[in-house]
Amino acid sequence: MSQSFRTQLVFTIKDRCRVCYTCLRECPVKAIKIINGQAEVINDRCIGCGNCVKVCSQGAKVSLRSVDEVYKLLGSGHKVAACIAPSFPAEFSEIRDHRVLVGMIRKLGFDYVTEVAFGADVVAQEYERRIKSEGYTGDISSDCPAVTYFIRHYHPDLVGSLAPIVSPMVAMTRIVREKYGDDLKIVFIGPCFAKKAESTETDEVMTFLELREMFMQSGIQESAEPSDFDPPVGGKGAIFPITRGLFLTTNSHEDIPEERTVIADGRVNFKEAIKEFEEGFIRNKHLELLCCEGCIMGPGTSPGGKKYARSAAVGEYVREKLSKLDQETWQDQVKRFSSIPLEQGFEPDDRRFEIPSGDEIQETLETMGKYTAKDHLNCGACGYDTCVEHAIAIVKGLAETEMCLPYSIEKLHDSIKNLNISNEKLASAKAALKQSEKLAHMGQLSAGIAHELNNPLGVITMYSNILMDEAPEGESIREDLRLIVEQAERCKKIVSGLLNFARKNQVNLVETDVVHFAQHSLDSILKPDNITATFTPSIEDPIAKMDIDQMMQVMTNLEKNAIEAMPHGGALQVGVEGNKNEIIFIVSDSGTGISKENMKKIFTPFFTTKEMGKGTGLGLPLIYGIVKMHKGKIDITSNTDPSKGDTGTTFRIVVPRNME
Numbered sequence: 001m002s003q004s005f006r007t008q009l010v011f012t013i014k015d016r017c018r019v020c021y022t023c024l025r026e027c028p029v030k031a032i033k034i035i036n037g038q039a040e041v042i043n044d045r046c047i048g049c050g051n052c053v054k055v056c057s058q059g060a061k062v063s064l065r066s067v068d069e070v071y072k073l074l075g076s077g078h079k080v081a082a083c084i085a086p087s088f089p090a091e092f093s094e095i096r097d098h099r100v101l102v103g104m105i106r107k108l109g110f111d112y113v114t115e116v117a118f119g120a121d122v123v124a125q126e127y128e129r130r131i132k133s134e135g136y137t138g139d140i141s142s143d144c145p146a147v148t149y150f151i152r153h154y155h156p157d158l159v160g161s162l163a164p165i166v167s168p169m170v171a172m173t174r175i176v177r178e179k180y181g182d183d184l185k186i187v188f189i190g191p192c193f194a195k196k197a198e199s200t201e202t203d204e205v206m207t208f209l210e211l212r213e214m215f216m217q218s219g220i221q222e223s224a225e226p227s228d229f230d231p232p233v234g235g236k237g238a239i240f241p242i243t244r245g246l247f248l249t250t251n252s253h254e255d256i257p258e259e260r261t262v263i264a265d266g267r268v269n270f271k272e273a274i275k276e277f278e279e280g281f282i283r284n285k286h287l288e289l290l291c292c293e294g295c296i297m298g299p300g301t302s303p304g305g306k307k308y309a310r311s312a313a314v315g316e317y318v319r320e321k322l323s324k325l326d327q328e329t330w331q332d333q334v335k336r337f338s339s340i341p342l343e344q345g346f347e348p349d350d351r352r353f354e355i356p357s358g359d360e361i362q363e364t365l366e367t368m369g370k371y372t373a374k375d376h377l378n379c380g381a382c383g384y385d386t387c388v389e390h391a392i393a394i395v396k397g398l399a400e401t402e403m404c405l406p407y408s409i410e411k412l413h414d415s416i417k418n419l420n421i422s423n424e425k426l427a428s429a430k431a432a433l434k435q436s437e438k439l440a441h442m443g444q445l446s447a448g449i450a451h452e453l454n455n456p457l458g459v460i461t462m463y464s465n466i467l468m469d470e471a472p473e474g475e476s477i478r479e480d481l482r483l484i485v486e487q488a489e490r491c492k493k494i495v496s497g498l499l500n501f502a503r504k505n506q507v508n509l510v511e512t513d514v515v516h517f518a519q520h521s522l523d524s525i526l527k528p529d530n531i532t533a534t535f536t537p538s539i540e541d542p543i544a545k546m547d548i549d550q551m552m553q554v555m556t557n558l559e560k561n562a563i564e565a566m567p568h569g570g571a572l573q574v575g576v577e578g579n580k581n582e583i584i585f586i587v588s589d590s591g592t593g594i595s596k597e598n599m600k601k602i603f604t605p606f607f608t609t610k611e612m613g614k615g616t617g618l619g620l621p622l623i624y625g626i627v628k629m630h631k632g633k634i635d636i637t638s639n640t641d642p643s644k645g646d647t648g649t650t651f652r653i654v655v656p657r658n659m660e
Ligand code: ADP
Pocket: 557, 561, 562, 565, 589, 591, 592, 593, 594, 598, 602, 607, 608, 609, 610, 614, 615, 616, 617, 618, 619, 620, 621, 649
């Protein structure tokens, strides 16, 4: 009979998953899907080995619980037998006398307590017969349900190599039922999850941990009255749950040389042995395979168990048991139940998925920055053994690219870099905003002051001019009046500068030939003889839209500043460049340059390094305001140190061709 039903054995508690990929790493069949950063068991692929439950430090994986079902059976009115797996001395090592444990189980309400070791005895005999039979060509033990599921799902071609013999649990189920009656309910208690889905003959399967839970709930302690197992009593089969257990249990294992048996346990080794068997490297041998490191380390045992101490505990129990075993009775029992059928067949149940095309895999690898074999670190951090396996899982929708640690680290570095850039941009935008605010306040204040001063200044200029004209030539009063006129003119200049500054709050865009415009700006200023001015336009399409009056102020102010920076003469160069979207005006001089210290202040209103009466410190703030209103920007490069090359300053004004 082949098992055909499938129960979900392992469940995920999503909230607890911290995505460490340990479950995936430890899962021999990669039956875990990582989606949206959460690990989830894929029941279809699961073989019920329980590794994920064992390794999850967060308790995010739990097994199917059977405690409630067992309570139901106990209260059903049927007689109920407990069949205890031979690994019990490994789990209940604190209970020195096994009869106390039997007594405790009886107290829970079980009518019979039997040991599966006897089932192991008869199964081992069957194996022995098979291995020693003529024409034996090798096979794979079928007592570990995780292994049989693994073969049926992932190596279906090997199903014929599974020994057609039931497990000790099923054998014992049949024996106990034969002995105690057909309507008996049977509960197997052991270290295994996969057994919960192994057979429909056994009514319930629960783990040692669940048995402990029942003891706790019922307040059953070691003070229970000691009692022996109900017959049939097991013999050597008690050694079954440790590595090489089946081999050691065979009645005359001395007759089966060790060379005829290959023993592999644990999630890596059993797979490797199957692979070698499939590839023909192992012939005419019996493969004794266990998914755990011996049943004593099964997922249904207490966490943190010590493998060798557990093995020793089982060994001790067996030694004592065999020393007291009534061989004759045992032989009689074996004979009595020899008519129980122990055969079973297995059917393939292929759950392998189709491997994606090479192109698809390569494409996926490239999304993680893996272009050549050299980029495949195969570090295993994602939970898969190789980058290719990871890529296949991604294509299949079972994994995510973010699981690749090197890729994620690189992405993180990029994000940090981008964040830094954004931060810098933010800081400069903040500074610009502050400057704009300052200018806006200045503008309001300036407008107010300028407005108030304009009229009285007009009166002063007018009357001082009249008085100066009336004053006789040569008199000193005429010289005094000339000074008043001059200074009043200067005040008017400042006031008009302030008004200019305050007025700039809107632009009047006009289509302009920027080459003509720049040439005109250079022509319209006074240039001392010691200055050579050159104009070098370099632009294909000179048409752009801008506020010509305001931009003219920008250009002439820059050109005047340049000339003023070259009191002993020099070169003034004006240029226009452009691309599809922008126009760039360049004003360059070979003057003194702007020191680092001053560079921070030049856009502050009233900052000037020029002597009293010459500078107002309003030129660059005005330029700043106009350029900002054109949605443009100002780049300045300057050198004040002759040892570092020619001194001088270059202003580059970049404005959009059409800011609309
Ligand atoms: P002002 O020309 O009235 O001093 P600006 O706002 O036009 O006011 O300029 C402020 C200051 O920036 C100047 O006093 C000068 O120190 C500096 N500056 C501006 N342009 C140049 C330049 N081309 N070369 C050297 N320094 C300059």
